[in-house]
Each structure stands twice: as C-alpha cells, then as structure tokens.
Amino acid sequence: MSDVPDVVPLDIGLHFDNRLIRMLPxxxxxGSRLRQVEGxxxxxVLPTPVAAPRLLAHSAxxxxxxxxxxxxxxxxxxxxxxxGNALAPGMAPYASNYGGHQFGHWAGQLGDGRAITLxxxxxxxxxxxxxxxxxxxxxPYSRRADGRAVLRSSIREFLCSEAMHHLGVPTTRALSLVAxxxxxxxxxxxxxxxxxxxxxxxxxxxxxxxxxGHFELPxxxxxxxxxxxxxxxxxxxxxxxxxxEGEALYAAWFAEVCTRTAAMIAGWMRVGFVHGVMNTDNMxxxxxxxxxxxxxxxxxxxxxxxxxxxxxxxxRYRFGWQPRIAHWNLSRLAQAISPLFDDIxxxxxxxDAYAETYAAxxxxxxxxKLGLPDCRDSDVERMQRLYGLLxxxxxxxxxxxRGLADLDVSAPSLAVVAEAFYDADKRVRLxxxxxxxxxxxAARLVDTGEPDTVRRTRMHRANPKFxxxxxxxxxxxxxxxxxxxxxxxxxxxxxxxxxxxxxxREAFAERRPDWARTKAGCSMLSCSS
Numbered sequence: 001m002s003d004v005p006d007v008v009p010l011d012i013g014l015h016f017d018n019r020l021i022r023m024l025p026x027x028x029x030x031g032s033r034l035r036q037v038e039g040x041x042x043x044x045v046l047p048t049p050v051a052a053p054r055l056l057a058h059s060a061x062x063x064x065x066x067x068x069x070x071x072x073x074x075x076x077x078x079x080x081x082x083x084g085n086a087l088a089p090g091m092a093p094y095a096s097n098y099g100g101h102q103f104g105h106w107a108g109q110l111g112d113g114r115a116i117t118l119x120x121x122x123x124x125x126x127x128x129x130x131x132x133x134x135x136x137x138x139x140p141y142s143r144r145a146d147g148r149a150v151l152r153s154s155i156r157e158f159l160c161s162e163a164m165h166h167l168g169v170p171t172t173r174a175l176s177l178v179a180x181x182x183x184x185x186x187x188x189x190x191x192x193x194x195x196x197x198x199x200x201x202x203x204x205x206x207x208x209x210x211x212x213g214h215f216e217l218p219x220x221x222x223x224x225x226x227x228x229x230x231x232x233x234x235x236x237x238x239x240x241x242x243x244x245e246g247e248a249l250y251a252a253w254f255a256e257v258c259t260r261t262a263a264m265i266a267g268w269m270r271v272g273f274v275h276g277v278m279n280t281d282n283m284x285x286x287x288x289x290x291x292x293x294x295x296x297x298x299x300x301x302x303x304x305x306x307x308x309x310x311x312x313x314x315x316r317y318r319f320g321w322q323p324r325i326a327h328w329n330l331s332r333l334a335q336a337i338s339p340l341f342d343d344i345x346x347x348x349x350x351x352d353a354y355a356e357t358y359a360a361x362x363x364x365x366x367x368x369k370l371g372l373p374d375c376r377d378s379d380v381e382r383m384q385r386l387y388g389l390l391x392x393x394x395x396x397x398x399x400x401x402r403g404l405a406d407l408d409v410s411a412p413s414l415a416v417v418a419e420a421f422y423d424a425d426k427r428v429r430l431x432x433x434x435x436x437x438x439x440x441x442a443a444r445l446v447d448t449g450e451p452d453t454v455r456r457t458r459m460h461r462a463n464p465k466f467x468x469x470x471x472x473x474x475x476x477x478x479x480x481x482x483x484x485x486x487x488x489x490x491x492x493x494x495x496x497x498x499x500x501x502x503x504x505r506e507a508f509a510e511r512r513p514d515w516a517r518t519k520a521g522c523s524m525l526s527c528s529s
Contacts, residue, residue: 005046008077008086013067014121014129016090021120023233025226026094032138032147036109039226041214042094047116048137048147050199052181053083056485057492059162062175062205067124081118082203083178084136091119091131095139099220100213100281101332103316109217110281111141114149117209128207128237131175135201148184152477152521154200155488157292159476161204163468163495164289169267170260171289172206177488188520198481206288208238212333213281219336228340238286251346254337258330258354260287265326266361270369271464272298272397274319276308276525280329294525297467299512300422301390301397307470309524323358330354368462369401370441371455373448382444386437393430396420396511398467405459409445409452412438422511464498465509470523471516472508 020042027043029035037043058073072078080086087093095112102110116139120130134157135149154177161174183196218227235242235253242252264287268275275282276294284290296307303320311317317325334347341347363375366383390400399420406416414427414434421427427434445455468491476487494508502508516522 005049005084006080006086007089007091008080010075010077010081010086010088011068011072012081012088012090012121012131014090014119014123014131016092016119016121018090018092018120019237020096020130020233021092021094023237024230027097027140029140032140032142034142035140037097037111037140038221039223040097041226041230042096043111043140044093045095045116045139046093047084047118047133049085050083050180050182050201052179053079053085053201054179054181055079055082055176056179056200056480057158057177057488059158059174059176059492061162061165061496062173065123065125065127065173066129066175066205068175078176079178082133082176083180083201084116084133087118090121093118095141096209096214097141097217098211098213098281099217100211100279101216101329102279102281103311103314104328106216106220107279107281108220109141110213112139113142113145114139114147115204115209118203129205130207130209132204132206132209133201134204135180135199146184148180148182148199149201150184150186150197151179151200151481152197153293154202155477155480156295156473157204158202159473159488159492159495160292160295160468161202162492163498164267164273166496167267167271167464167467167498169271169273169289170264170287172204172209172284175203175205177202179485206284206286206290208234208284208286209290210234210238210285211281211290212283212285212329212336213279214285215333215336216280219339224339227337231337231340234285247341247346250337250340251350254334254347254350255353257285257287257333258350259357261326261330262354262357262361263287264289265323266358266365268322269319269362270365270462271467272301272319273467274298274305274307274317275322276306276311276317278317278322278325278329280332283326283329283333285333296525297469298397299469300394301387301400303387303391307523307525312524323362326358327351327354365462368458371405371445371459373450373458379444382437382441389430389433389437393426393434394422396422398464399509399511401459401463402465402509405456405463407438407442407445409442412442414438419511460499465501466494466498466505468495469512470521470525471512471519474516474519474521477521 024041027040030044116136118131138147158174158177164171180199182199184199187194282291294308367375403417
C-alpha cells in the first residue's frame, strides 16, 4: 500500500491485539481495488486522508469506557486519527467481507463499503472493543461508491447510537464525530438532483461488528471450512461463556443469537424505534442495533410506518413487522450454518427460542408500559385495543404513554394525554372509545392494589420522555451544516437522561410540529448518505 499514514503517539486506552485479523484468513491483496474476495474474512485497507479533520462532538461515556482522557480528545492528533489521516500505535486497519439478503433477496458479496476498522483491543477493565470509522474512504467492497459519508447521516448515526444506549436498548456505540473539510456529492432521494454536501466520519464502537451476512457469504460459496472457522472464532471470542463442543456448542450459540435478537427487537418496539433497513447484513450476531441509516422514531402511532423511501411501496421493514422480519433473518442465519449440523432440530429450537423470548418480553413490555405488576391475557388484549385507538386517533406514542402515568384512577380522563393528539377532530370523534378504555384500565390498576407512586415509577422507567425524534435530529443537522455544531452536543446531553423530567428542556419532548410532517429528514429518509 502507498501513502501509509503517520503513526502518532495517541493513547487510545486499548491494548490492541487485533484478534480477528490474527486468527481468521485475510485477503492477500491490500488496498481498495474493487474485487470479489474469496476465502477471506477481511481485507487490509487504509483510510483515505481528508482535507481538514476537525472534532465536532464526542461521547464522554464512550471515551471513559475506552480510557481516553479529555486532554487527548482536545488534540489535533485525535481528530487526525479519527478523521482517517493518521493511526495510533497498534492499529491495523481492515474492511470485512460479508454478504446479505437485502429486502428479502440475496445480494451476494457486500462487505464494508465505507467502514474501515482501525483496530480491536481490550480496555483496562477487560472489555473488548472494535473501533470502526464510517465514511473513511473506499474499500474493496465499495462497489461504485466513494466510501464517504455526509454530515447529515453521520450526525444521525452518532446521536442515535448514544441515544439508544441511554434508552437501554442493545446497540453499537459512537465515540466521535469528525468533520472532514471535504465535500461529498449525494443524490439524497435518487431523483437526479445530486449536490455536494459536507463530509464527516463517525467512529463507531462495539465488541464486534460481525453480522449475519458474514456467515451467509461462505455458505453460499460452499466454503464450509471457512464457515466453521468463523463460527468457532466467534464463539471463542464473543461467547466464551458457552460450554460444550461440536453441534451442541453451535446450537447453544445460535440459540443465544436468537434470544439476544429478541431482546433487541423488544427494545425497539418498546420505545418506538424503526430501523428502516433490516437486511441480514445489518443484523449483529451480538444482538446489537447496527447501521443507523434511514431509521426513524414513531411519532403518531402507526405499525405500517417506515422512514425509508426505498421501502415506501412494499414497506417490508415497517414498524409493526420488525419482530417477524428478525425471525426471517434468523432463519437465513440458520440456513447459513446448517452445514455444521447433521439435524436441523437444534436450529429450529433456536428459532423457537426467539419466538418464545420475544413473546415473553412483549408481555413484560405491556406490563411495564401500562404500569402493571404482571401481564394477564386480558392485558395483552387491552394493549392491542389501545394500539388500535392510537392509530385511529393519530396519537403520539411517546407522549401518550408518558402522560398516561399521571392518570387519576379515581377519575380517569383523557386530559392527561391531550397533548399527544395530532388531530383534534379525531380526538373528539374517538372520545367515547378512549374514555371506555381508560375506565377499564383504571379498574385494572385499582385491582392491583399498588400505590400510584409504584405504578408511576414503573411506567417512567419504561416510557421515555425524550427520544431522538427525526425533526430534532434534523434541526441539529441544519445548524451544523450552517456552521454551528452546538445543538449536536445539547441534543446528546438531553438524550443521556431520556427517562428523567429534565426541567427547562420541555421543548425536546414536544410532539412533531406540523412543518416537520413532510420535510426531508423529518418524515422520510433514503439510504443515500
């Protein structure tokens, strides 16, 4: 490779052991030439330097977890490393090789088209972290793209990675957001109106970025030896607590992938998050939310809503379908690892574990969101009836459940959730049905015998007051593109405590304003970033 970047004496806080590239076969060719990579899990490739890397924002919590101090964050060396212009000691950059099913169809080799892992190592507390730059330039897997990312999508990924963590939803993390000083040309809605936009790079962080697609690719190529090697490595590194050997070990691993995925999806559904592009190459085997592209947050409750313009017709990845799509994706993973089994029964058991775990977690969600100590079958029906009313009444999901905690069970009234309605006429028309639901719900609460304080506490822990609504992120993007990144930091700070009241920050908890209903970036988004 040419143009090898400088190695700067920057203390990242990790002991880089780069276990994946040491233990798994790599591409013998280095560099970003586009190619089909056979028999290898990774390809050595360096970030492409940028004009003027400048740190716009960082996660203090993630920096602390890695062991990076404030003085280091303030250096130009930090911006250089996390903008792709330099390396820290021990880093060994690469892009990984995987395939995937996209919108239900096998897409062949995909790989890290604009993500480059800087290195993988162990922090002082023993936790393993992989540092990955998104938007760091072309790789062997970039196809016809430039490997870059624009500021708008980078802000969205940076903010949502951390917001989801603080909501308690399993997720990859974000360390830094760096402006590159370069322009990136993008056609946001694929309508022939390409334009230059400011570029940026996010450093995202996770124990592992292995995806379902990593296992699908060797399966489709008939490379069982590589498949087995990859599964063995994954279990040894990322699931060391699992015991046994052979098929029993593989079955235990697949079952845990299934149950972790169920927990992630249950978290999405609880807080109203829509991933937008649940392809198998966007599914983590650790059960982490990964690849924040055209995601969105449900404002008015609608199980058929998807934020992704690419999915506007079929709505495959709509909000309400996410649990079943996860099951379908896990079925593709089961198929991919099936050569390691003599009998498919253990694989079916894993898929059954997903369904059972999700069903149990869904009942826990119902109880928590409604403030109940347990979930009866009648409560499942109660919640389904409520969801139907929320959709018919065009009611804000977040505001409704947060406001419901203030219900006076002795005199239940829709007044406590009045601000959650987007359409006053629908509220009037459905008043009777809502009142009937509230009366029955209040009676159920009285039946529990619990004090209101216990119920409210339970509900406040499950129902956030603050979520990263699309329009809030877009406001931060608009200001940053105009040269003021301060709202990124403020919004990140709000999202650090999503379940707290945070007096003085009520503006961040308001329902979507009318101007945002159809504004680009606030209602629908594309995969263009």
